[in-house]
Amino acid sequence: MSKMVSDETLGVILVSLSTCTASIANMCIKRLAGLVVPIHTLQMIRFRMLPTWIVCLSYLYITGRPSPFLGPKGIRGLLIGRGSLSFVSMLGTYTALKGLTLAEATLIGFLNPVITGILGAVCLGEKYTLRQAIATLLSLAGILISLQTPLQTLGKAPRLSADLGAGGGMGKGVALIIGVGSVTAGALSSILIRKMGKNGDVVRQITAYAMVSTLGSTACIRYMPGIPELPRYGTWTIYAIVATVFGSLGQVLMTSGMKRGKAGTSALGNYTAIIYATLLEYAVDGKVPGMRQVVGCGLIVGASLYGRR
Helix, strand or coil: CCCCCCHHHHHHHHHHHHHHHHHHHHHHHHHHHCCCCCCCHHHHHHHHHHHHHHHHHHHHHHCCCCCCCCCCCCCHHHHHHHHHHHHHHHHHHHHHCCCCCHHHHHHHHCCHHHHHHHHHHHHCCCCCCHHHHHHHHHHHHHHHHHCCCCHHHHHHCCCCCCCCCCCCCCCHHHHHHHHHHHHHHHHHHHHHHHHHHHHCCHHHHHHHHHHHHHHHHHHHHHHCCCCCCCCCCCCHHHHHHHHHHHHHHHHHHHHHHHCCCCHHHHHHHHHHHHHHHHHHHHHHHCCCCCHHHHHHHHHHHHHHHHHCC
């Protein structure tokens, strides 16, 4: 009996669901940014990734998996590379938001499927079809339509500091470079996920990601001056726990999705993030989406369905 849903289609669905959980996590991070006692980005990364590392590592030990700490020798380098790139991408995204508006950062983030598709063709020899290119352009058009702020005034839009208390801004040019670099690191991470295929299962990949993120953020906190300690208690813990749970779930879904189909096609699921963000804003803040957002979201969904065929 043939499969009712192909692996490639399932990959797009899983990546799309991962953007939903990521949107929930990001909403919690927005709340953290507005608290009286700010939480530094590196502290938040360590808070999120340390429990994930402990849980995944314990699972590998309990189930008797070989080389639970660094992974099998055949894919060890790919695992560490994947974890490092994902950590750099996460850290870079928050840093870039110090000099970008939220709309600009969203627009840059949706370059991921474009870069992933190109890298998939170059690095993995995957076919990048005309249909995928058209779907990418249509999705980008949908994003531009959905943005509440006209492109001519993006630089004047209110800025959300995503560094959660690190302080200080940066020039827009520097922030744009860091943002594109962050997206590129995320795309390269997706390529490594695809390259490992079934040899690198989801738990091992997330273990490597959590390990690098935990050790990297801890080293930065230890040796970089001026990073405050986490408050002992407060409302921040609720938001941080929710962000941790949904952020980790998003990693599971994203990794599972990218393993199932071509990198460029699976990455098209990222475009649905703006739909989930719009729905969350309505559910939590009561913001009713305008006609531009409705039209743009419809175009994104249609482009994703068109590109996966």
